Amino acid sequence: MTVSDPVVAGETAEIAANRRLLSGGTLRRQAGGVLKYVLLTLGAGLMILPFADMFIGALRGPADVYANPPRYLPAEPQWGVYARVFAELPMGRWFANSVIVTFLITAAQVATSVTAGYALAKYEFRGRAAIFRLVVGAQMFPFFLFIIPIFFILRFVPLMGGNDIAGQGGSGLLGTYAALCLPFLVTWYGVFLMRQFFLAIPDDLMEAARLDGANEYRIFRSIMLPLVKPAIATLTLFSFVYHWNEFIWTMTVTRSAPELQTLPVGIYLLSGAFESLDQKSLQQAALAVSILPVIVVFLALQRLFVASDFASGVK
Amino acid sequence: MRPRAPVGDDGPAAGGAAPWVFLAPLLIFAFVFFVLPLGFSVWLSFTRWNPLGTPSWVGLRQFEYLLTRDDAFWRTILNTFVFAFGFVAIGVPLALVLAFAFSRAKGKAIWRQVYYLPQLTNIVAIAYLWQFVLDDRDGLINRGLAAIGLRGPDWLTDPTMAMISVVLVMIWYDAGKNMLIFSAALEAVDQEIYDAATLDGAGAWRTLRSVTLPIIRPAFTFATITSFITGMGFFSLILAMTGGGPRGATEVTALYTYRMAFEDLRMGRASAGALILFVIIGLLSLLQFRALRERAR
Known part of the structure; x- marks a missing residue:
């Protein structure tokens, strides 16, 4: 944005001071930027989690739920379940x-x-x-x-x-x-x-x-x-x-x-x-x-x- | 000049019967499905009525019973407050933070879609999906906690935890809606205003406080009040997720009156309960509106 603009002749000292201030905070801002994406990704994972849980759960068969301990990921995905719900x-x-x-x-x-x-x-x-x-x-x-x-x-x-x-x-x-x-x-x-x-x-x-x-x-x-x-x-x-x-x-x-x-x-x-x-x-x-x-x-x-x-x- | 149809101050012209033809469906609907039910509801609240028989007039007795003798009713009012306030107090600021984060993020359309996903999902699925995830023994979360050696709480079977769980799920479900409202408001803010603030030496925090927040204040007021109204009357999630349990810990007033009507067949008392809740919601919304407007000055 303004930081990357070409230097304009007659720029006031005030703006130059601001610019120095901004570049000083660059590192901190980059760190903040990375943190933001980490948090957004975690949040997105939380949004999707129950849906993923549902799709995985739908594919579990009796062999998985009665195993000891019960398996979370199905050993053999039971795709037939989607035909079964209609039948x-x-x-x-x-x-x-x-x-x-x-x-x-x-x-x-x-x-x-x-x-x-x-x-x-x-x-x-x-x-x-x-x-x-x-x-x-x-x-x-x-x-x-x-x-x-x-x-x-x-x-x-x-x-x-x-x-x-x-x-x-x-x-x-x-x-x-x-x-x-x-x-x-x-x-x-x-x-x-x-x-x-x-x-x-x-x-x-x-x-x-x-x-x-x-x-x-x-x-x-x-x-x-x-x-x-x-x-x-x-x-x-x-x-x-x-x-x-x-x-x-x-x-x-x-x-x-x-x-x-x-x-x-x-x-x-x-x-x-x-x-x-x-x-x-x-x-x-x-x-x-x-x-x-x-x-x-x-x-x-x-x-x-x-x-x-x-x-x-x-x- | 040719004679013209009379034109009003702000433009729209008279078109004879046309506006009434266009409005006819709305007016019929407003009578049959708005005015009539409201009147019917008020009348019912003064009666005792099991729909197998005929209603009998009991005056204010239903209100008197609910307000002075029915402990369960007050407990549900308290639950309703906890649910609505928890939802608004965490959900609205969270949506604002999300909207902020997205407004300058790469791929914001995709972020928004992901966070909007629950809003596209029917409430029964929301409730059951979370039942699976939060299951005390076999749920994904407690399995995960067990894997790192922790014993997870009984999310849905402990009375206190159950209320926390339904509030959190409600926040999860609704975050996308308020996020869109805030996103739209933020996008309406001209980039030049930010540039000007930066040039004037305003830091990020000061820009936020003095420029951004005042501009999106109407959106904030709107989101807070509509979320509050939603939260106070929302019971489908709770019905499907906990059924109001365990031991009535998540039973909110709207659910209580719904059951009173369609399970106990007490139509008069249920109507009275719904009206009391409605009046409470109306008064509190008004107070909120006043408070949020005052602060704007």
């Missing part, structure tokens, strides 16, 4: 449910965030400030507050799932994909994110299109939407990750509906079946299967992903 557990079903639910929710969240964010950013109407306050304020409400009431709102939907007109008698929407998706169709954070992006787009574009006779929906679809593609990519990635991993709600509504369980829920509710020592590797392989798709998608999409988008809520 012995309802992995296919869980996997399909995870894909279906994540896809539906992500698509809905992007659609509702884009439209609502656009309206809040680009139109002036009575109640806009109030709705925006709702969007910001609602993010402050923790999810645990909603579990009980939403559970029963879905349970008492009239005329669904055997319910009568008063919502009694049946199970309502519980036990359907709707119960898994409906409470997540809108994400307040997504609406907020999209509004911020639309705010940055000049209004002149809308005005010009209006003068050319384009109607409001066409302006939105053909002009505004293409301009926020990066934000859409970011939101898609976040929704995907969040809902692939969603656990508490899905577990609550599918506890008694095994055909609707997703990967994390299925693995959790079946944990009793993994008690025996030689079943642990099966559980570890199942966990690996639940984790890998997210990492693959994340690495594939991360070039679209801008850290600063995520943090735009800060400003």
